Amino acid sequence: MGWIDDWGVALATFLPALGAIVLLFVPSVQDRTVKLIGTISTFLALVAGILILFRFDYGRSGEIQLEVDTQWIPTIDARYHVGLDGISLPLLELSLLVTFLCAIYLWFHVPEPGKVKAFFILMLLLETGMNGSFVALDLILFFIFWELVLVPMYFMIGVWGGPRREYAAVKFFLYTLFGSVFMLLGFLALYLQAGSFDMLELRSQGIDASRTFQNLVFLGLFLGFAIKVPMWPFHTWLPDAHTEAPTVGSVLLAAILLKMGTYGFVRIAIPILPEAAVDFAPIIGILAVIAIIYGALCCLAQTDLKRLIAFSSVGHMGFVMLGIATLNDAGVNGAIFGMVAHGLITGMLFFIAGSVHERYHTREIGELGGMLARLPRFGTLLTYTAIASLGLPGLAGFWGEALALLGSYQPGAGLDPVLFRILMVGGGIGTILTAGYFLWTLQRVNLGRHPEAARLHPHARIIDVQPLEWWAWAPLLVLILAAGVYPKLVLGVTDGAVQNVLRSFGG
Amino acid sequence: MNLPPIDWHAIAPELVLTAAACLVLVVDLFLPDEAKWIAMPLSAAGLFGTLAAVVSLLGAERVTLAGSFEVNDFALLFKALFCVIGLIILALSLDYFRDGRYHQGEFYFLLLCALLGGVVMASARDLISIFIAIETISIPGIVMAALRKGDVRSNEGSLKFFLFSVLSSALMLYGMSLIYGVTGSTNVDEINQVLPQQHEGLVAVSVFFVVIGFAFKVSAVPFHFWAPDTYEGSPPPVAAFLASASKIGGFVGLLVLMFRAFPAVAEQWRPAFAVLAALTMTVGNLIALRQQHIIRLLAYSGVAQSGYMLVGFALIGANADTNSQAFKATVIYIVIYGLMDLGAFAAAISFARRGGTYFISDYSGLWNRSPALAGLMAAFLLSLAGVPPLAGAWAKLFVFLASIEAQVYWLAVVMGVNAVIAAWYYLAVVKRMFFDVPEVSEPIETPYLLRAAMGLAVLALVASFVYPRLVTDLADRSVLESRGADVELSSP
Numbered sequence A: 001m002g003w004i005d006d007w008g009v010a011l012a013t014f015l016p017a018l019g020a021i022v023l024l025f026v027p028s029v030q031d032r033t034v035k036l037i038g039t040i041s042t043f044l045a046l047v048a049g050i051l052i053l054f055r056f057d058y059g060r061s062g063e064i065q066l067e068v069d070t071q072w073i074p075t076i077d078a079r080y081h082v083g084l085d086g087i088s089l090p091l092l093e094l095s096l097l098v099t100f101l102c103a104i105y106l107w108f109h110v111p112e113p114g115k116v117k118a119f120f121i122l123m124l125l126l127e128t129g130m131n132g133s134f135v136a137l138d139l140i141l142f143f144i145f146w147e148l149v150l151v152p153m154y155f156m157i158g159v160w161g162g163p164r165r166e167y168a169a170v171k172f173f174l175y176t177l178f179g180s181v182f183m184l185l186g187f188l189a190l191y192l193q194a195g196s197f198d199m200l201e202l203r204s205q206g207i208d209a210s211r212t213f214q215n216l217v218f219l220g221l222f223l224g225f226a227i228k229v230p231m232w233p234f235h236t237w238l239p240d241a242h243t244e245a246p247t248v249g250s251v252l253l254a255a256i257l258l259k260m261g262t263y264g265f266v267r268i269a270i271p272i273l274p275e276a277a278v279d280f281a282p283i284i285g286i287l288a289v290i291a292i293i294y295g296a297l298c299c300l301a302q303t304d305l306k307r308l309i310a311f312s313s314v315g316h317m318g319f320v321m322l323g324i325a326t327l328n329d330a331g332v333n334g335a336i337f338g339m340v341a342h343g344l345i346t347g348m349l350f351f352i353a354g355s356v357h358e359r360y361h362t363r364e365i366g367e368l369g370g371m372l373a374r375l376p377r378f379g380t381l382l383t384y385t386a387i388a389s390l391g392l393p394g395l396a397g398f399w400g401e402a403l404a405l406l407g408s409y410q411p412g413a414g415l416d417p418v419l420f421r422i423l424m425v426g427g428g429i430g431t432i433l434t435a436g437y438f439l440w441t442l443q444r445v446n447l448g449r450h451p452e453a454a455r456l457h458p459h460a461r462i463i464d465v466q467p468l469e470w471w472a473w474a475p476l477l478v479l480i481l482a483a484g485v486y487p488k489l490v491l492g493v494t495d496g497a498v499q500n501v502l503r504s505f506g507g
Numbered sequence B: 001m002n003l004p005p006i007d008w009h010a011i012a013p014e015l016v017l018t019a020a021a022c023l024v025l026v027v028d029l030f031l032p033d034e035a036k037w038i039a040m041p042l043s044a045a046g047l048f049g050t051l052a053a054v055v056s057l058l059g060a061e062r063v064t065l066a067g068s069f070e071v072n073d074f075a076l077l078f079k080a081l082f083c084v085i086g087l088i089i090l091a092l093s094l095d096y097f098r099d100g101r102y103h104q105g106e107f108y109f110l111l112l113c114a115l116l117g118g119v120v121m122a123s124a125r126d127l128i129s130i131f132i133a134i135e136t137i138s139i140p141g142i143v144m145a146a147l148r149k150g151d152v153r154s155n156e157g158s159l160k161f162f163l164f165s166v167l168s169s170a171l172m173l174y175g176m177s178l179i180y181g182v183t184g185s186t187n188v189d190e191i192n193q194v195l196p197q198q199h200e201g202l203v204a205v206s207v208f209f210v211v212i213g214f215a216f217k218v219s220a221v222p223f224h225f226w227a228p229d230t231y232e233g234s235p236p237p238v239a240a241f242l243a244s245a246s247k248i249g250g251f252v253g254l255l256v257l258m259f260r261a262f263p264a265v266a267e268q269w270r271p272a273f274a275v276l277a278a279l280t281m282t283v284g285n286l287i288a289l290r291q292q293h294i295i296r297l298l299a300y301s302g303v304a305q306s307g308y309m310l311v312g313f314a315l316i317g318a319n320a321d322t323n324s325q326a327f328k329a330t331v332i333y334i335v336i337y338g339l340m341d342l343g344a345f346a347a348a349i350s351f352a353r354r355g356g357t358y359f360i361s362d363y364s365g366l367w368n369r370s371p372a373l374a375g376l377m378a379a380f381l382l383s384l385a386g387v388p389p390l391a392g393a394w395a396k397l398f399v400f401l402a403s404i405e406a407q408v409y410w411l412a413v414v415m416g417v418n419a420v421i422a423a424w425y426y427l428a429v430v431k432r433m434f435f436d437v438p439e440v441s442e443p444i445e446t447p448y449l450l451r452a453a454m455g456l457a458v459l460a461l462v463a464s465f466v467y468p469r470l471v472t473d474l475a476d477r478s479v480l481e482s483r484g485a486d487v488e489l490s491s492p
Helices: A002-024 A031-055 A088-106 A116-135 A139-148 A150-160 A165-194 A199-205 A211-228 A237-244 A247-272 A274-301 A305-325 A329-360 A376-389 A396-409 A417-446 A467-485 A488-505 B012-030 B033-056 B073-100 B104-123 B127-145 B152-183 B188-197 B200-217 B226-233 B236-261 B263-288 B294-315 B320-355 B371-385 B392-405 B409-435 B448-466 B469-477
Strands: A065-073 A078-084 B062-064 B069-071
Touching (some): A002 A031, A031 A088, A065 B469, A078 A116, A078 A139, A088 A116, A088 A329, A088 A488, A116 A247, A139 A150, A139 A247, A150 A165, A150 A237, A165 A211, A165 B392, A165 B409, A199 A247, A211 A247, A274 A305, A274 A417, A274 A488, A305 A329, A305 A396, A329 A396, A329 A488, A376 A396, A376 A467, A467 A488, B012 B033, B033 B104, B069 B073, B073 B104, B073 B320, B073 B448, B073 B469, B104 B127, B127 B152, B127 B236, B200 B236, B226 B236, B236 B263, B263 B294, B263 B409, B294 B320, B294 B392, B294 B409, B320 B371, B320 B392, B320 B448, B371 B392, B392 B448, B392 B469, B448 B469
Antiparallel strands (some): B062 B069
């Protein structure tokens, strides 16, 4: 198994891209072959991920493991440097798992207008970009993977999306591009100051520059990451992108893509620029709480199921950002837990919303109702996931929010406890609002009267959960419960790495 | 009068290309009309021959013709690039000129002559040979632009190109003669040594004129007005030539002059380039936003791309390290630009061959009509926009990095903002091809040769994205070092 140390990360990252290349040579009429090759590629990548799980030394989760560091572009001293620690491992596994499940889901739910081959190629490229972002330890390498997700997602929304797909696709693309330009400026400024693109080296040697310079660089990184998360007030691309994207696109966007932003904060911005992080933390915290409350209020006003879930993402990512802003052990651990939980839960919610749309040909909450009676399994799944999402103890959604709030009670060194306690109260109000809109949604969709046949869409096909849907969803459902009951599953891995990240704060 | 000894091997590429051009011209005379297309494979053979001569010189460091002609890695890189560009243009000309029954023989002859200018330019290290090289590129270009004799637009475009070209040549010559007057030499290295001791104002004026002359050639704002009209009016393969080989020829000349002949007085002209670069990319991009005609869009986007290539010149002089970074970034940008821009032209031409139109509105739903063509076009446009996974991303990144390293932050910000503006109009075309429903559903067949050429270009772009050393190593080797006494670079 020693070869996993050298090749595991590369396999998990590049197997999907390899599959995409193979797919290029498969005639597009052979739907089954295309689906098979696509699914196998994601599966093999997942297998690599599972082998990594066995190889990873959990006792040393704070250190980078399975590290590979070779020359890549000597001219600018950019290296192919990848590796995993306790922070990146859960996210990589999440990405591998969710993409594989999406591939299964695609077997029977190819969005209009078909073209399975192109869809799979894009999804596989997207996976390489996502996985790569979580394992890259070189800023240029990270940037390349980060940008690599742009084009596939743009096409996914633009070709397979809903009625306003063009607007949503361009908005997504330009917004993210705008952010990443500033992020890149920040990276280059770091390089200029410290002479390296290596995240670990930058972290260990620190940035020996004025506070103003550090703050400016942090601002650049902040713009790039915050747009991706997205934090209020940079969130406006998200509801559009989510609502218009095809189901699989929404799932990947919510479950993985958003995490790249928060991961960027934990992996790059905070450990490399600790002083600036202390300066920025109150701002991040305030914006996060605004996002929590604003997201919840927006959810109360939504009539479209998918748009509602999209706005709930804004709120949940607000909790993650609040956790990061506390700069202490509990908060940052909670943030990473929140990322994983949100990936599982919101991914699942988007799957459900997509399947509802396929059955009813509408996502208008007002046109649904009585689902629990008519489609008992479906209704139960929706209830389960929605309750997980609102943070019921015992399910995954609880720990991220709880730890983020706990962390704000006594924020990290240098932060104003009074402010963060106020933020904690704000976040607490947010959880109540969240519970409110989810319960209200459940009431409207699951309870009440099922719409009469005459009021249904002519093409509506009201069937309960299909076998392949079970296969695609079961792992998420199980993990939501498992992580909720036994949070150490995630926290046990992340804690060491988080302590390492926070070392510069004396925490 | 003693003629300087000639190193015949060093000028072998030029000799082969000249011979090929003459052969094409003569053979064309004896071919019946329907067989005139044979001039194309003949020209291709000539270019392959030139390429072989270039390869035979690999690693050489030779100077001949009394120091005015230098063969080194830099020269060989660009000689090879001109040959590759020439081959791609040949691939996209065959159908166009054969089916249109245009002046096939003349076109191929003129194309080879113009490429000869480029190949000479790569080695020219003397004001006179630089001037001769740039004119050898431009003059056949003027004639080629007018090849659609019956078309008013072609005539108009060619006339505009002619007038601007003559004007710019006159300005350039005036500047060069002043430099000769001031320094008493036409050799770039000697000029660099003597120039700093001369009267500042006079030096500034003469360099200024030379730069303006080149600014016309590379269509930098505000000297770009000829480009869109000329591109639109010319036969499209000629437009592709003007946008790639002709522009690159201008940039090679600029590289030699600015990094070799005038770096010692960089302080005086550096700010002008910064302004020129910022203006060129911003204006080019803003006007490109409104274009509906694909060739005009590519013309304005080409103007904007010139802006990025001009950035490197605005960074000269801080110190030797940033100089070499700026130089390398520019070289990389030029090489990648040549490939991707030519690719976009090739895709537009193959679409027009069957679709019969150059209007972007007619690209609707191209993906359904020809997935391969839509994919290739999208790849070139996204590369021009600088989005991974294509080499255009590195081109932009390296220029970006060079400007940060030279601490010219405002230019980096201008570039960043422009990258977003440019993404908008490139994406607009992509959006039409992929997101819109086609009005016509008839499939489009791409000529085999063209498809192969474009496929190879995309492959090269993707390969150099994944493994950027393919281009950075070339650029590393091709640093243009001053010969003779070490020249102190002025500090900023």
